[in-house]
Amino acid sequence: MSPKDIDIRIKCTEKSKRKGKGVRGSHNSSSASEDPLLNVRTPPGSIHYKECHTINIRNLRHLTYGSEELTIADGGSTKLTTEHPEIEEISVCYNVNYDGGEYIKKPLILKLKEHKNLGKVIYYENTGDNKTWMKIKDPRFDHWDPKKQARALKEKLQELTCRFFRPAIIDVSFPKTGEYENQYCIKKGCKKKVSHDKVQVKDYNEELSSENYTAFGHTCGGGNFIITGFKSTNSKGNSQVTFPILDVERVIVYFSTCGKKNTPLLVHVSSNDEKTNKWYKNEGDGKWTEKLGTKDPQTSGNLLTTLNEIKEELKLICSEENPNVTKPQGVLRSKETVEKESEDGAIPAQPPAVVPPFPGGKGSVSPSGNATQLSPVEGEQSLVTVYSLTSAPAPSPPPPPVLPGPQRTASYIGGYRSTTDFFGLPGAAGVTTAQKGEKGELGAPEPPKSAAQKTPPKTSSDWEVITGIVSSVLGTSALACFAGWKLYNRYKGDPWVRQI
Numbered sequence: 001m002s003p004k005d006i007d008i009r010i011k012c013t014e015k016s017k018r019k020g021k022g023v024r025g026s027h028n029s030s031s032a033s034e035d036p037l038l039n040v041r042t043p044p045g046s047i048h049y050k051e052c053h054t055i056n057i058r059n060l061r062h063l064t065y066g067s068e069e070l071t072i073a074d075g076g077s078t079k080l081t082t083e084h085p086e087i088e089e090i091s092v093c094y095n096v097n098y099d100g101g102e103y104i105k106k107p108l109i110l111k112l113k114e115h116k117n118l119g120k121v122i123y124y125e126n127t128g129d130n131k132t133w134m135k136i137k138d139p140r141f142d143h144w145d146p147k148k149q150a151r152a153l154k155e156k157l158q159e160l161t162c163r164f165f166r167p168a169i170i171d172v173s174f175p176k177t178g179e180y181e182n183q184y185c186i187k188k189g190c191k192k193k194v195s196h197d198k199v200q201v202k203d204y205n206e207e208l209s210s211e212n213y214t215a216f217g218h219t220c221g222g223g224n225f226i227i228t229g230f231k232s233t234n235s236k237g238n239s240q241v242t243f244p245i246l247d248v249e250r251v252i253v254y255f256s257t258c259g260k261k262n263t264p265l266l267v268h269v270s271s272n273d274e275k276t277n278k279w280y281k282n283e284g285d286g287k288w289t290e291k292l293g294t295k296d297p298q299t300s301g302n303l304l305t306t307l308n309e310i311k312e313e314l315k316l317i318c319s320e321e322n323p324n325v326t327k328p329q330g331v332l333r334s335k336e337t338v339e340k341e342s343e344d345g346a347i348p349a350q351p352p353a354v355v356p357p358f359p360g361g362k363g364s365v366s367p368s369g370n371a372t373q374l375s376p377v378e379g380e381q382s383l384v385t386v387y388s389l390t391s392a393p394a395p396s397p398p399p400p401p402v403l404p405g406p407q408r409t410a411s412y413i414g415g416y417r418s419t420t421d422f423f424g425l426p427g428a429a430g431v432t433t434a435q436k437g438e439k440g441e442l443g444a445p446e447p448p449k450s451a452a453q454k455t456p457p458k459t460s461s462d463w464e465v466i467t468g469i470v471s472s473v474l475g476t477s478a479l480a481c482f483a484g485w486k487l488y489n490r491y492k493g494d495p496w497v498r499q500i
Helices: 146-165 185-186 303-313 336-346 461-490 495-499
Strands: 004-007 039-041 049-054 059-064 086-097 110-112 121-126 132-135 167-171 178-181 197-204 214-219 227-230 245-256 266-271 278-282 288-291 407-413 416-422 429-437
Touching: 086 146, 110 146, 121 146, 146 167, 146 185, 167 185, 167 197, 178 185, 178 407, 185 227, 245 303, 266 303, 278 303
Parallel strands: 004 059, 167 227
Antiparallel strands: 039 049, 049 086, 086 110, 110 121, 121 132, 178 197, 197 214, 214 245, 227 245, 245 266, 266 278, 278 288, 407 416, 416 429
């Protein structure tokens, strides 16, 4: 029987049947033939895996992956065919979901059956480079119970899948830098610690030119990885996205900087050495659809337009972008803010407060314009100082009309009731009479009110007019007496004055 060469990279499908003699790569020989692993079966309890195998092998010369001879991980370069010269059956296990190309990208487990060991199966696991293999020493693989063997095989296949393919569930609602637990490793129960048990998140704003949006980049394990699903808040399914997404280099997630900031808008997945770019749009409720096809928004210039459309569809419009939203009124502002806005003309300056005159206040103004305060009269309230003529006069009510005929007013001075008749003529002298009484006919005057009781007296307008006229007459008389006294003192002793 002629020697045989087997390449475990070739998948065991009908397409991979090779007719004719010869071996691929450096093993080309006219005396050797290539027999691929044609039979396909599913390992017990492992529905996501396939097993290619062949039987009745005799005189196996080369066992390779491509052109590389398979060796044992023993620190040397011992070939598998040297270690096991009487191999009669070979099986190779691989992941159907993640290894979907024409060839097996990562063979996981190699099963060898030797004729001399009475059909005993020996298990090897891939160390990572596809050509170096290490013997599995788990005693469950040699157990007499087939169920325990199947369980051990399933766990080993899952472990090697986690190690070589780095499957990950991307939390697209993670809106900050840092890292989070890879839920795939938790759900699938990766027994050993792997490099992708956490997903790293960093700022990524290279493609953005607007402050209304921000972006974060997700990486896993420091190399290419596989996305098995998106995780987001209120997720109800990802029916319109085909998972897994293979050979991923990076994931960019775009968010709005206002509104619900943890709601992702758009996801950009770059794979196959950035030759493949796919964009996935958030439809709400955790549902995603492919957006823009394979177009790169950075080159097509529609990234911001797409983000604006998605934000509007998800009703994430910010208040400053919506003209129908009015800002709340009555917001407290600091003194410095108000003064600055007044200087900039944003708000009109407030006019100075006008203090109304004290009710009932009376006085006289000297010719020089200075204010003169009259002394309080017994039984009257103290008068307030009248502003000088140089000050802006406070508004005052118009004077009441002067009624024809005599008018009479009454007041108390030293316990006497004084009445004065006026004729409504300017400069006319009034006739004053006083009647003594215990408290007068009008009753005792009210005691003066304190400063705290600044309420206007409840008097009629006539009474206010009459009191003002009396005060004016008294003030004028006092001024005349003061002027005469000054004149007498100035010219006292002059002969001409004495003759007069």
